[in-house]
Amino acid sequence: MQLGGRILRIFILIILVAAVVYAGVISARWLGQILPPTDVGRFAVSAAAVLFSAALIFGVMTFYVNHGFGLQADIVRSVATREKLVALTFDDGPSKKYTPQILDVLAEYNVPAAFFVVGEHVERYPGIVLRMHREGHEIGNHTYSHINVPTTPAGQLASQLVSTNVEIVKATGTYPLYVRPPRGMYDARLRRVAELLSMQVVLWSLSSGDWRGSMTPARIARKVLERVRPGAIILLHDGGALIRSEGASRQRTVDALGSIIEGLRDRGYRIVPLSTLLEYPAGESD
Numbered sequence: 001m002q003l004g005g006r007i008l009r010i011f012i013l014i015i016l017v018a019a020v021v022y023a024g025v026i027s028a029r030w031l032g033q034i035l036p037p038t039d040v041g042r043f044a045v046s047a048a049a050v051l052f053s054a055a056l057i058f059g060v061m062t063f064y065v066n067h068g069f070g071l072q073a074d075i076v077r078s079v080a081t082r083e084k085l086v087a088l089t090f091d092d093g094p095s096k097k098y099t100p101q102i103l104d105v106l107a108e109y110n111v112p113a114a115f116f117v118v119g120e121h122v123e124r125y126p127g128i129v130l131r132m133h134r135e136g137h138e139i140g141n142h143t144y145s146h147i148n149v150p151t152t153p154a155g156q157l158a159s160q161l162v163s164t165n166v167e168i169v170k171a172t173g174t175y176p177l178y179v180r181p182p183r184g185m186y187d188a189r190l191r192r193v194a195e196l197l198s199m200q201v202v203l204w205s206l207s208s209g210d211w212r213g214s215m216t217p218a219r220i221a222r223k224v225l226e227r228v229r230p231g232a233i234i235l236l237h238d239g240g241a242l243i244r245s246e247g248a249s250r251q252r253t254v255d256a257l258g259s260i261i262e263g264l265r266d267r268g269y270r271i272v273p274l275s276t277l278l279e280y281p282a283g284e285s286d
């Protein structure tokens with residue numbers, strides 16, 4: 001990230017904290033007006049102001065840990081470039097039914113992608129993961145059983161990532177470089193474990209919305225093509241389901257993929273491997 005953007009975000013953070021403190025003071029004054037001016041009343045005012053401020057600061061900090069304000073250099077959502085390069089990523093697979101169809105479309109157009117796989121699915125369908133690898137696609141870790149990271153105990157969190165890496169290495173002989181927490185929900189512990197495992201946390205900048213029941217293949221493609229920007233990391237799904245880890249139809253994603261690839265090419269975009277996009281020097285193209 002550029003220095004200007006970083007200073008702006010630190011400035012926003014300071015403003016937010018100041019707003020929280022100010023809100024605490026205002027609420028204390030307001031409570032002071034409606035409560036009797038006794039010792040009990042004054043104590044209630046002080047306690048309420050402290051609790052209110054603490055809750056707001058906790059809320060802001062939780063938001064920062066889970067979503068960041070762009071200050072977390074170890075979390076990648078997109079790449080700052082003016083060149084029309086994008087990466088396609090597929091989450092929640094491999095699926096016995098849909099992943100092979102997606103691989104067929106990618107092969108037909110000769111397009112690379114990154115698959116963020118679920119460990120237990122890799123264990124079930126190692127052959128599909130080997131095919132991804134042989135056809136030049138990259139494979140990332142999406143936890144062993146599609147957990148909710150912030151509510152998972154630390155020991156389980158580490159084993160979810162390690163056991164998925166083991167399954168990926170067993171299937172392909174290659175150690176994965178990337179991890180994407182389910183639903184993009186990460187915390188400081190996940191970042192530390194990822195660092196220990198020499199993995200980069202990769203989220204996305206453009207969700208196709210293909211997991212939503214209301215989306216048709218045409219709408220999925222339109223959403224991607226309307227919102228695409230240089231350096232985008234595009235999120236699609238080749239497996240999974242909304243609540244369970246498997247079972248939803250990804251046929252609409254399969255059917256949308258050709259139009260997405262053709263549309264991106266028509267607009268001058270080049271679909272590159274995720275690793276190529278991530279190595280791309282920021283801002284280059286002038």
Ligand SMILES: [Zn+2]
Nearest residue numbers: 091092182183
């Ligand atoms: Zn997922």
